[in-house]
Amino acid sequence: MSELDDATIDAFQARVTRGECDVLTWWHSCQARIEKLETDVRAWEYLMPPMSTTTLRGSGQLLCGVPVGIKDIIDTVEMPTTWGTGGYLVSPGAVVDAAVVTLLKRQGAMPMGKTVSTEFAYFTPGKTRNPQDLSRTPGGSSSGSAAAVAAGMVPLALGTQTAGSIIRPASYCGVFGFKPTVNTVSFSGIKAFAPSMDTLGWFARHIEDICTTFAALTRSDAIEALPDLGGIRVGLRNLPGGRPLDSDVAEALSSTARRLEQAGARVFALRLDASYDELIIHHQAVLAYEAAQSLASEFQLHGKDMGTKLVELIEQGLAISYADYRASLLAAEQCKQGLSKVFVDEVDVILAESAPGVAPQGLEATGDPVYCRAWTLLGVPCINLPLNKGQDGLPVGVQLIADRWQDERLLSIVRTLVAVTS
Amino acid sequence: MSELDDATIDAFQARVTRGECDVLTWWHSCQARIEKLETDVRAWEYLMPPMSTTTLRGSGQLLCGVPVGIKDIIDTVEMPTTWGTGGYLVSPGAVVDAAVVTLLKRQGAMPMGKTVSTEFAYFTPGKTRNPQDLSRTPGGSSSGSAAAVAAGMVPLALGTQTAGSIIRPASYCGVFGFKPTVNTVSFSGIKAFAPSMDTLGWFARHIEDICTTFAALTRSDAIEALPDLGGIRVGLRNLPGGRPLDSDVAEALSSTARRLEQAGARVFALRLDASYDELIIHHQAVLAYEAAQSLASEFQLHGKDMGTKLVELIEQGLAISYADYRASLLAAEQCKQGLSKVFVDEVDVILAESAPGVAPQGLEATGDPVYCRAWTLLGVPCINLPLNKGQDGLPVGVQLIADRWQDERLLSIVRTLVAVTS
Numbered sequence: 001m002s003e004l005d006d007a008t009i010d011a012f013q014a015r016v017t018r019g020e021c022d023v024l025t026w027w028h029s030c031q032a033r034i035e036k037l038e039t040d041v042r043a044w045e046y047l048m049p050p051m052s053t054t055t056l057r058g059s060g061q062l063l064c065g066v067p068v069g070i071k072d073i074i075d076t077v078e079m080p081t082t083w084g085t086g087g088y089l090v091s092p093g094a095v096v097d098a099a100v101v102t103l104l105k106r107q108g109a110m111p112m113g114k115t116v117s118t119e120f121a122y123f124t125p126g127k128t129r130n131p132q133d134l135s136r137t138p139g140g141s142s143s144g145s146a147a148a149v150a151a152g153m154v155p156l157a158l159g160t161q162t163a164g165s166i167i168r169p170a171s172y173c174g175v176f177g178f179k180p181t182v183n184t185v186s187f188s189g190i191k192a193f194a195p196s197m198d199t200l201g202w203f204a205r206h207i208e209d210i211c212t213t214f215a216a217l218t219r220s221d222a223i224e225a226l227p228d229l230g231g232i233r234v235g236l237r238n239l240p241g242g243r244p245l246d247s248d249v250a251e252a253l254s255s256t257a258r259r260l261e262q263a264g265a266r267v268f269a270l271r272l273d274a275s276y277d278e279l280i281i282h283h284q285a286v287l288a289y290e291a292a293q294s295l296a297s298e299f300q301l302h303g304k305d306m307g308t309k310l311v312e313l314i315e316q317g318l319a320i321s322y323a324d325y326r327a328s329l330l331a332a333e334q335c336k337q338g339l340s341k342v343f344v345d346e347v348d349v350i351l352a353e354s355a356p357g358v359a360p361q362g363l364e365a366t367g368d369p370v371y372c373r374a375w376t377l378l379g380v381p382c383i384n385l386p387l388n389k390g391q392d393g394l395p396v397g398v399q400l401i402a403d404r405w406q407d408e409r410l411l412s413i414v415r416t417l418v419a420v421t422s
Numbered sequence: 423m424s425e426l427d428d429a430t431i432d433a434f435q436a437r438v439t440r441g442e443c444d445v446l447t448w449w450h451s452c453q454a455r456i457e458k459l460e461t462d463v464r465a466w467e468y469l470m471p472p473m474s475t476t477t478l479r480g481s482g483q484l485l486c487g488v489p490v491g492i493k494d495i496i497d498t499v500e501m502p503t504t505w506g507t508g509g510y511l512v513s514p515g516a517v518v519d520a521a522v523v524t525l526l527k528r529q530g531a532m533p534m535g536k537t538v539s540t541e542f543a544y545f546t547p548g549k550t551r552n553p554q555d556l557s558r559t560p561g562g563s564s565s566g567s568a569a570a571v572a573a574g575m576v577p578l579a580l581g582t583q584t585a586g587s588i589i590r591p592a593s594y595c596g597v598f599g600f601k602p603t604v605n606t607v608s609f610s611g612i613k614a615f616a617p618s619m620d621t622l623g624w625f626a627r628h629i630e631d632i633c634t635t636f637a638a639l640t641r642s643d644a645i646e647a648l649p650d651l652g653g654i655r656v657g658l659r660n661l662p663g664g665r666p667l668d669s670d671v672a673e674a675l676s677s678t679a680r681r682l683e684q685a686g687a688r689v690f691a692l693r694l695d696a697s698y699d700e701l702i703i704h705h706q707a708v709l710a711y712e713a714a715q716s717l718a719s720e721f722q723l724h725g726k727d728m729g730t731k732l733v734e735l736i737e738q739g740l741a742i743s744y745a746d747y748r749a750s751l752l753a754a755e756q757c758k759q760g761l762s763k764v765f766v767d768e769v770d771v772i773l774a775e776s777a778p779g780v781a782p783q784g785l786e787a788t789g790d791p792v793y794c795r796a797w798t799l800l801g802v803p804c805i806n807l808p809l810n811k812g813q814d815g816l817p818v819g820v821q822l823i824a825d826r827w828q829d830e831r832l833l834s835i836v837r838t839l840v841a842v843t844s
Contacts, residue, residue, distance in 0.1 A: 089517065089518070090517075091517045095511065095512075095513045096511070096719040096720055096723060097719045098719070099614075099715055099716050099717070099718045099719055101719070102718040102719040102722050103715065103718050105722075106718065106722070183617055183618050185715065186614060186617055186712065186715040186716040186718075187614070187617060188613070188614035188617065188715075188716040188717075189719070191610070192521075192608060192609070192610035195605055195608055195609060195610065196605050218744040219740075219743065219744055220743075220744035220745070221744075221745075290608065293521055293525065293607065293608040293610075294521050294608040294610040295521070295610075296521045296524040296525050296528065296608075297518040297519045297520070297521055297523070297524040297611065298518055300524050300527075300528070301518060318641075321641065321642075322640040322641050322642035322643075323642070323643075326827045329827065330827060337759060405748045405751065405752060
């Protein structure tokens with residue numbers, strides 16, 4: 001990767017300001033890198049044609065000249081959308097861009113293309129391979145976005161998460177993947193799957209760029225590093241249910257705990273009551289019931305074309321009663337309220353597994369989102385830290401989690417951790 | 423209105439079963455009524471062409487042969503969508519129907535056409551007139567749906583509410599209007615405005631039909647009347663802020679309170695702490711911030727074509743900081759949790775104003791949603807009761823409100839009230 005390709009967004013902006021390159025330089029550099037690597041990585045469903053000019057940008061744009069990948073379940077006017085269907089459902093171009101696409105463009109970002117998604121962001125994989133090892137899955141559902149960022153094809157790409165679709169591919173591909181608090185960025189123009197959990201997020205190689213994008217999309221203040229993590233309380237939470245921990249994941253958790261302590265934080269095991277152990281089951285019920293509703297039209301028209309797992313999920317959802325669905329939502333609500341108290345009384349952030357291990361071999365499945373389900377149901381912000389390697393030198397992530405709407409604090413803590421310990 | 427046109431859905435189904443009419447009878451009857459009244463009422467943006475055959479329906483469909491109006495911010499494949507823009511943004515036909523359209527069709531309902539919406543479901547009115555007095559507004563934003571149901575053009579029509587867009591037009595037009603708990607029915611394929619509050623609901627002339635539609639869309643059990651309202655606690659809550667109560671509204675509240683007591687309920691004034699008085703302000707902040715995000719693309723492309731009030735709202739939203747937005751959401755969250763406790767400890771349902779009075783004169787504005795803002799922000803289910811008349815014999819509604827996910831109980835209470843006291 002060239003020095004430019006691996007620059008942070010802020011560093012690129014500074015170069016443009018100093019006249020060392022122009023607004024289109026990064027775009028062209030990314031295009032060259034895509035040309036070189038796409039045959040192997042297959043991250044893209046559609047690429048924008050080469051661009052020779054761009055409309056004049058205003059000052060103060062946080063993402064001026066930043067090439068960005070758009071997950072292919074997000075509406076775009078200038079590019080087709082296929083929702084990972086492989087062609088059985090295609091829009092040649094939406095009437096308007098999804099809201100987030102305009103928010104990015106308003107800040108000067110330039111959509112590079114549409115990145116491969118699994119079918120409707122569920123389990124049926126697309127063509128994408130893991131750039132760290134082409135024989136392995138990049139994870140899903142935001143497969144192309146994670147792989148494109150990991151391969152240095154773009155500095156930034158959008159993903160969505162309803163189970164583990166940002167955190168898991170970020171862990172498998174070795175990049176930062178951030179899922180903000182649910183409903184932080186409008187889902188308008190993005191295909192819904194389970195609306196009470198669907199969350200837009202993004203991938204980057206640098207924590208600074210995750211932070212810049214958060215400020216660009218929410219208009220929050222800039223997120224800065226703290227001097228250190230003194231006073232920060234970190235609760236380690238392992239997945240309940242007695243599942244044996246993969247040795248790579250165990251080592252990544254210990255290593256991150258040490259790193260946090262080195263930065264001044266206090267790390268300890270977090271105990272949550274038994275109701276939290278049920279969240280994975282409730283997540284599955286809410287996912288299935290809401291997907292059966294939200295994808296009713298797609299199922300009606302194209303049920304025969306759909307992947308087996310998606311059909312099974314929708315049929316499972318159609319068999320869940322409204323009363324059981326509601327009971328699962330109310331159980332989650334209780335845990336949300338309880339966790340908010342935990343986040344005041346006991347911890348600032350939670351440290352947890354991102355995925356069951358390094359990326360599995362093969363492209364026929366995208367891995368297991370089990371470590372993300374509870375957090376996604378709770379709507380809390382989560383970020384994958386790509387700071388560790390496991391077997392064969394492959395990336396293995398862990399996630400840090402904060403309470404709902406504590407996104408800025410979470411990002412600030414991660415920024416500090418990276419700054420202090422790298 | 424003919425006897426058929428004013429039948430309940432269940433009564434129509436019984437007739438079909440007895441061979442007294444066929445599945446298409448209601449549809450044709452509604453078409454004739456639309457032909458007669460549409461020049462005056464102007465409820466429709468688009469009407470389906472006459473239908474001579476229909477595909478065979480399965481048994482067990484709750485809405486078999488029921489003509490339904492679809493608000494024109496809801497995607498449809500066979501009909502254009504204009505989002506109340508008067509033509510500056512039009513989709514000739516969506517790639518797939520919005521989820522709720524398929525859910526209705528699956529239950530045998532037949533879309534009659536697209537009903538007039540205000541511009542993007544905000545304040546710029548469409549062409550619709552109030553069928554109770556053509557010189558008055560039907561309310562908005564679900565103007566055409568409320569008017570079409572009130573005029574007997576269809577027994578059922580879909581609306582959406584982000585401030586007061588179902589309850590207010592239902593009050594002005596004199597029909598039942600139901601806004602379920604937020605996120606009860608998928609918003610997939612419906613134009614988002616403020617996603618944390620956008621809620622799909624529906625209008626009908628009969629409470630039984632509101633209940634049947636709830637069961638059809640959620641797959642809940644059938645909602646039955648209770649023997650009486652003995653033991654039901656009803657808290658009367660007036661809008662805070664010392665606004666003088668319109669005499670028609672005051673009389674509608676008293677009359678409904680007497681009716682509730684007659685059915686066995688206990689009605690008393692509900693006191694809520696001062697934090698609830700701020701909800702109207704928080705609603706406005708959330709509305710503006712989220713609308714500025716969700717309608718970013720529409721504003722970018724068509725800001726110059728948009729109505730003044732919508733532009734003002736979006737500009738207001740762009741001036742609200744992320745920190746202030748978050749503070750408003752967190753304040754609402756506190757009230758939600760507090761209100762859930764009130765709903766356990768003190769009341770079963772809340773009785774409150776639906777609108778500031780009868781429908782205002784003129785078509786240049788759709789009235790004030792102030793009485794709905796707090797409840798919509800809280801995500802609670804609300805239903806307008808069209809049981810009272812005010813000046814000039816015009817309808818004036820009141821609303822009953824329950825805790826989130828107590829929709830079935832709320833509907834059952836209203837069904838009982840109507841059955842016991844009519």
